[in-house]
Amino acid sequence: MTGRASTERLSRLLAMVPYLLRHQGIPLEEAAGHFGISTEQLVHDLELLFVCGTPGHLPDDLIDARWESGRVYLSNADPLARPSRLAVDEAVALLVGLRTLAQVPGLHDREALDGALAKLSRAAGEAAGAAAAAASAVAVDVRVDDRDPRGQEVAARVLAAAQTALRENRRLHLRYLVPSRDERTERDVDPMRLVSVEGRWYLEGWCHRAEGVRLFRVDRIEEAVVLDADGTPPPRAASRDVDADLFRPSPDDVVVTLDLAPRAAWVADYYPVESVTEPGEDAWSEAASRVRLRTADTRWVRRLLLRLGAGARVVDPPELAVDVREAAVHALDAYACHQPGEQPGEQPGERPGERPG
Numbered sequence: 579m580t581g582r583a584s585t586e587r588l589s590r591l592l593a594m595v596p597y598l599l600r601h602q603g604i605p606l607e608e609a610a611g612h613f614g615i616s617t618e619q620l621v622h623d624l625e626l627l628f629v630c631g632t633p634g635h636l637p638d639d640l641i642d643a644r645w646e647s648g649r650v651y652l653s654n655a656d657p658l659a660r661p662s663r664l665a666v667d668e669a670v671a672l673l674v675g676l677r678t679l680a681q682v683p684g685l686h687d688r689e690a691l692d693g694a695l696a697k698l699s700r701a702a703g704e705a706a707g708a709a710a711a712a713a714s715a716v717a718v719d720v721r722v723d724d725r726d727p728r729g730q731e732v733a734a735r736v737l738a739a740a741q742t743a744l745r746e747n748r749r750l751h752l753r754y755l756v757p758s759r760d761e762r763t764e765r766d767v768d769p770m771r772l773v774s775v776e777g778r779w780y781l782e783g784w785c786h787r788a789e790g791v792r793l794f795r796v797d798r799i800e801e802a803v804v805l806d807a808d809g810t811p812p813p814r815a816a817s818r819d820v821d822a823d824l825f826r827p828s829p830d831d832v833v834v835t836l837d838l839a840p841r842a843a844w845v846a847d848y849y850p851v852e853s854v855t856e857p858g859e860d861a862w863s864e865a866a867s868r869v870r871l872r873t874a875d876t877r878w879v880r881r882l883l884l885r886l887g888a889g890a891r892v893v894d895p896p897e898l899a900v901d902v903r904e905a906a907v908h909a910l911d912a913y914a915c916h917q918p919g920e921q922p923g924e925q926p927g928e929r930p931g932e933r934p935g
Contacts, residue, residue: 598652625643641654676691732799736799748807751802752766754794765787765788767783781793781794791818834872837868838886839864846867
């Protein structure tokens, strides 16, 4: 079971206990329908509840769940049915987190956040003042690339433009870099949301050029202009599950495996890779990591490898390694024939006016 599925199941179980206590004898099918699960899944959940209880419990303190008759009966679960209450330290920590979140650029569900803050502040009482002081000392710094200050300035402008477009429901015009094709594209986008995934910001929106929902990495948006046009996405535009479906590989993609030296480790952060592992026994001696990535066109990978030079080696496919080697040899030959300061027609190493004897 994945982490996300486990979290969903835990939330369901915590909601299931008070519900079943209030609806003793409810048919299995009706209870399953209430939670949007199958009858089989409900039985699995009841089997798990059967071995649950409060911390430090004795065997007689376990929840008693019965469903053999086709109806569900629950007992010995009153402590779990009581409303949960936050301790003061928990409330303060949550308030600090929410106040910090309020500083994040691109957050557009402001009403829900403000409402949660107001309710927690009232419940926390005097502790809310301490939370406010603690939150004020927390700095939120949204960075796209620490190595590129200019890139951060561009990203800040892009985030501000996207936030304005979302707030005012207006269309955006983007100039976007597509590394897999090493090209810049111009496109109009109806923004849907800004989302942060694994420390990177993405703009999700309806792309009129592709006629579909697309995710745009903010650090690859070179320019974002808010247009004087309605930015309402069409009814068929549906947000993607970025946790499970950030990238959609094609079965026709080429799988490329590279060994990277420490100085080329940034490749795994900048490009979408399938995996990053320790180099194997067959690895290049300078390798610090081995990455796998998918691409529809290996030409950009070849250009990347020529740029990395001695910082990377191709493990697979072998034809890419041959292609890169030949391109490097050709580039070196061209460089040797035209050293800086030489005039056309001179032999390499000649000075003006000199000829070999």
